[in-house]
Amino acid sequence: DFEISPETKEKIKNTVLNLPKDESWLTPYHLYQGFWTIPHFLEGDILAHHFFKAEPTDIFICSVPKSGTTWLKALTFAIVSRTHFNTNSSPLLQKVPHDCVPFLPDFATNFDIREPGLPLISTHVPYTCLPKSALELDSNCKIVYICREPKDAFISLYHFIAKRRDKELSLDKALDQFCQGNSLYGPYWDHVLGFWKASQDKPGKVFFLKYEEMMKDTAFYVKKLAEFMDCPFSPEEEKQGRVQEIMELCSFESLKTLEVNKSGIWQPSLARVENNTFFRKGKIGDWKNWLTPDMAERLDKIMDEKLSGSGLTF
Numbered sequence: 001d002f003e004i005s006p007e008t009k010e011k012i013k014n015t016v017l018n019l020p021k022d023e024s025w026l027t028p029y030h031l032y033q034g035f036w037t038i039p040h041f042l043e044g045d046i047l048a049h050h051f052f053k054a055e056p057t058d059i060f061i062c063s064v065p066k067s068g069t070t071w072l073k074a075l076t077f078a079i080v081s082r083t084h085f086n087t088n089s090s091p092l093l094q095k096v097p098h099d100c101v102p103f104l105p106d107f108a109t110n111f112d113i114r115e116p117g118l119p120l121i122s123t124h125v126p127y128t129c130l131p132k133s134a135l136e137l138d139s140n141c142k143i144v145y146i147c148r149e150p151k152d153a154f155i156s157l158y159h160f161i162a163k164r165r166d167k168e169l170s171l172d173k174a175l176d177q178f179c180q181g182n183s184l185y186g187p188y189w190d191h192v193l194g195f196w197k198a199s200q201d202k203p204g205k206v207f208f209l210k211y212e213e214m215m216k217d218t219a220f221y222v223k224k225l226a227e228f229m230d231c232p233f234s235p236e237e238e239k240q241g242r243v244q245e246i247m248e249l250c251s252f253e254s255l256k257t258l259e260v261n262k263s264g265i266w267q268p269s270l271a272r273v274e275n276n277t278f279f280r281k282g283k284i285g286d287w288k289n290w291l292t293p294d295m296a297e298r299l300d301k302i303m304d305e306k307l308s309g310s311g312l313t314f
């Protein structure tokens with residue numbers, strides 16, 4: 001029940017319009033507080049940073065785009081809503097996972113983005129740009145973060161953008177941009193490091209996941225996620241195979257073949273994305289099919305340098 005004044009909204013609109021811009025990825029990215037993103041999302045991200053009131057029960061689902069967000073949304077949604085739905089009645093069968101979890105940029109037009117009964121809220125902003133209320137010391141809300149091996153994340157981003165543009169996007173040029181830190185919600189390393197450090201400082205608050213580890217032992221991480229979100233699987237549920245059911249429902253193969261994910265459209269906050277672009281290959285190491293050894297080495301070197309001393313490796 002609160003209103004943000006028209007002046008505040010106008011001020012934020014103008015801030016977004018006047019930020020440094022770059023069109024190397026064929027669409028304007030604006031630089032805000034050290035990270036690049038599309039203006040369509042920024043207004044809601046900034047408003048939410050200042051005005052979103054985090055509740056102790058909120059769980060923020062965070063990631064750099066192309067790191068496994070769709071999968072993490074599906075899994076967390078299926079886990080927290082499993083007492084309401086079984087796998088035959090899950091909304092995941094009818095809606096793209098992005099439509100099952102409220103998305104923070106939508107705060108620009110709707111201050112009441114929470115879904116009743118659902119603790120999840122998703123965002124791509126870096127750690128320091130999360131809603132202030134969520135970062136306060138006494139805030140008990142939780143944060144789940146997924147990241148991915150940078151070369152695979154880069155290749156996934158490249159295809160995601162290239163597929164959606166008419167003009168050709170050169171892989172070399174895209175890699176240049178990525179290595180300079182100019183990528184969607186990048187610099188990639190800053191994004192990952194922000195959440196990594198937070199997870200080291202506050203392990204009870206921030207759960208840091210890697211796509212590759214989740215792929216290797218999904219059942220383990222489904223159970224860990226449930227524990228972290230305060231809804232652990234009971235021994236009976238485990239015996240009934242609920243963990244496996246959720247894994248299968250959310251697997252790349254099942255989601256990819258659903259009609260909604262083949263032909264539907266996701267339309268968050270002024271953006272428009274064909275759902276099928278979220279389901280490309282879903283494999284570890286696809287970068288080997290695209291990057292020359294020199295290109296791979298270039299990105300590896302930068303990542304090693306940026307992550308050195310942090311304890312985080314890929």
Ligand code: A3P
Nearest residue numbers: 066067068069070071156251252279280281282
């Ligand atoms: P690829 O482009 O390598 O195939 P995001 O969801 O953050 O946009 O990330 C998209 C990447 O996750 C894509 O990687 C996509 O194929 C993969 N992906 C989508 N759904 C998945 C799932 N259920 N399990 C594993 N990977 C998935």
